[in-house]
Amino acid sequence: MVNVAVVYFSGYGHTARQAAAVMEGIQSVTDAHVTGIVVDSDGLIKDNAWHELQEADAIVFGCPTYMGCVPWQFKRFADASSKAWAAQGWRDKLAAGFTNSGSMNGDKHSTLSYLFTLSMQHAMLWVGTGLMSANKKASGRDDINYLGAFAGAMAQSPADASPDEAPGPGDLHTAHLFGQRIAQVASRWCAC
Numbered sequence: 001m002v003n004v005a006v007v008y009f010s011g012y013g014h015t016a017r018q019a020a021a022v023m024e025g026i027q028s029v030t031d032a033h034v035t036g037i038v039v040d041s042d043g044l045i046k047d048n049a050w051h052e053l054q055e056a057d058a059i060v061f062g063c064p065t066y067m068g069c070v071p072w073q074f075k076r077f078a079d080a081s082s083k084a085w086a087a088q089g090w091r092d093k094l095a096a097g098f099t100n101s102g103s104m105n106g107d108k109h110s111t112l113s114y115l116f117t118l119s120m121q122h123a124m125l126w127v128g129t130g131l132m133s134a135n136k137k138a139s140g141r142d143d144i145n146y147l148g149a150f151a152g153a154m155a156q157s158p159a160d161a162s163p164d165e166a167p168g169p170g171d172l173h174t175a176h177l178f179g180q181r182i183a184q185v186a187s188r189w190c191a192c
Contacts, residue, residue: 002032002186005053008062008098009039009074013163015064015100018155021172022060022098025179032183039063043076054084058094058186059124060179061115065099068107070114078118085122094189095119096127096182098153098175100167112152125189129153130181131174142170144177153178 004026010016019036026034035056037049053059063074070078084090097115099108119126133148140146147154153175157166167175 002057002183002190003035003055004032004058004060004183004186005035005037005056006060006062007037007039007045007049007053007077008060009043009064009071009077011064011066011071011073014155014157014161014166015062017163018098018100018153018167018171018175019062021175022062022153022179022182025176025181026060026183028176028180029183029187031187034179034183039073039077041073043073044080045077050084054089056093057190058096058127058182059090059119060182061095061097061118063099063111063115065101065106065108065111069110081118081122088123090122090124093122093124094127094182094186095122095124096152096178098155098178100155100157100171102157102159104147104156106156108147108149108154109151112149112154116151127182127185129174129178131177134170140170142168144170145174146170147174
C-alpha cells in the first residue's frame with residue numbers, strides 16, 4: 001500500500017473542494033491510502049501532520065492562487081518545512097500540486113511553479129497531470145482539463161460562487177483523475 005498525503009490551504013472552501021476530489025481520486029486506487037492535511041488560517045498544520053508527511057510516499061501540495069502566487073498561509077507552511085529539508089526527509093518522495101483561482105488564468109501557473117520549486121528544494125520527483133487538454137472547438141467548460149494544465153491540476157471558481165457551486169464538474173473530474181494518476185505512479189514507483 002502506498003501512502004499519499006495531500007497538504008493544502010483553502011481560504012474560502014473552493015480549494016478544499018478541489019482537494020477532496022484529488023483525495024477521492026487517490027482513494028479510488030486499490031492499493032493507495034490518502035491523508036488530508038489542512039494548513040489552517042494561521043499557516044500551521046497539526047504537530048502530528050509532520051510525521052504523516054515524513055511517512056508518505058507522495059506529497060501533493062494544494063492552495064489557491066492569490067495575487068499571482070501562493071497565499072501567505074501556505075508559504076508559512078512551506079517555510080516551516082525547512083526542518084524536513086535540512087534532514088532531507090522528503091528526498092525521492094513523489095510530489096504534485098494543484099491550485100484554484102477566480103479567473104480563468106489568474107496566473108495559476110506561477111503557483112504551480114512555486115509548488116514545483118518547493119518540491120525540487122526537497123529533492124522530490126514531480127508528477128504532472130498526464131491529461132490531454134480540451135482544446136477543440138467542440139470543447140466545453142465541463143470537459144476534462146479544459147484549462148489545459150499539464151504541470152498540475154488547475155481549477156477556476158468565479159469570485160461570486162460559493163464552494164457548493166465551484167469549482168465546476170470538469171475541474172473536479174480533472175482533479176479526481178489527477179489524484180488517480182498520482183496514486184498509480186506512486187504504486188509503480190514504490191513497487192520498484
